[in-house]
Amino acid sequence: AELPKSLKALLRPVSMVVPDLGLICEIMLMAEGFQMSKILSRKFVILYKLCEDLLSKSKHYDWKLRAIKTTLYVAGGMKRAAPELTEDKVLLRALRDFNLGKLTSDDTSIFVGLLNDLFPKTLELVPRAVEKDFESKVKEAATELGYQADETFCLKISQLRELFSVRWSVFLLGPAGCGKSAIWRTLLKAQNNAGEKTVSRGYVAGMQGG
Numbered sequence: 001a002e003l004p005k006s007l008k009a010l011l012r013p014v015s016m017v018v019p020d021l022g023l024i025c026e027i028m029l030m031a032e033g034f035q036m037s038k039i040l041s042r043k044f045v046i047l048y049k050l051c052e053d054l055l056s057k058s059k060h061y062d063w064k065l066r067a068i069k070t071t072l073y074v075a076g077g078m079k080r081a082a083p084e085l086t087e088d089k090v091l092l093r094a095l096r097d098f099n100l101g102k103l104t105s106d107d108t109s110i111f112v113g114l115l116n117d118l119f120p121k122t123l124e125l126v127p128r129a130v131e132k133d134f135e136s137k138v139k140e141a142a143t144e145l146g147y148q149a150d151e152t153f154c155l156k157i158s159q160l161r162e163l164f165s166v167r168w169s170v171f172l173l174g175p176a177g178c179g180k181s182a183i184w185r186t187l188l189k190a191q192n193n194a195g196e197k198t199v200s201r202g203y204v205a206g207m208q209g210g
Contacts, residue, residue, distance in 0.1 A: 019065055021045050025072065026161055029091075032076030036087045043088075043118045044068070047095065050114050055107045060173060070166050074098050078129060089126045097128055098166075101159030122147045129159070134194055141189035152179050 003011075022045045029037035030042075035162065045068075064103035096115060103111055126154040138157050142149035159194055160183060163170045172180040184200070191198040 018160055021048075021065065021068060021169070024065065025068060026208050028069065028072045029075070032072060033079055034075075034087050034091075040087060040091050044091065044095070047114055051111065054110055056104060057105060058107075060102065060171060071095065071098050074166060081130070085126070088119060088120060092122055092130060095125070096126075097159075097162065101156070101163060134158075134161070134190065135150075137190040138186060138195045141193055142186050145182070145186055145189060147186060153179065153183070153186075156183050157190065160184065160187055161191075 022041055025044050026037045026041035029041055034040060045078070048063040048068060052063075055061065071094055074097075075091050078094050079085075079087070079090045092115065096112075099111065100108060109193075112123070119175070134142050135154065135158065139149040142153065142157075147153065158172065160172070172184060174180055188198050188200055
């Protein structure tokens with residue numbers, strides 16, 4: 001129904017458009033120092049669009065602008081930390097390392113397949129970025145807490161640490177007994193052992209609360 005003219009006079013027209021993710025991605029990559037920003041932005045947007053369409057509809061998944069911006073900031077940091085890598089390898093590392101930690105086991109293989117399609121014969125050439133000193137602290141903390149410091153367990157702890165570096169809030173999801181509490185407790189102790197003061201509510205200075 002039409003609004004009365006007297007009421008229309010009190011309102012201002014507003015128009016909204018869908019953000020151009022490709023253009024935003026290209027500009028942000030350029031701002032982070034990427035010379036191949038146009039090509040890489042296309043691959044980035046295609047990957048996230050395919051993830052939104054093909055992966056499961058888990059409630060914690062986010063393939064929109066906020067997630068894109070966060071991953072681009074991570075890619076910029078990785079580019080400055082590893083200048084010897086080509087730009088496509090830097091972006092591949094950021095996309096893989098930042099996203100694998102939040103995917104369900106069923107979606108992981110699909111995501112890796114999409115990366116292989118967009119970056120052919122490149123995935124195996126790009127190792128995960130590793131903090132060797134901190135990895136040793138993780139194994140030390142796990143042993144002190146009575147956990148088995150196997151490769152998968154330590155990887156989950158490192159992925160949680162990487163998420164905390166770019167997120168204010170992180171949720172650990174999974175069925176009972178899958179190791180959620182063990183992961184954050186080990187990360188807490190490892191960071192304290194490394195001299196990074198870390199305090200958790202109900203679990204202060206490495207002592208479990210009631």
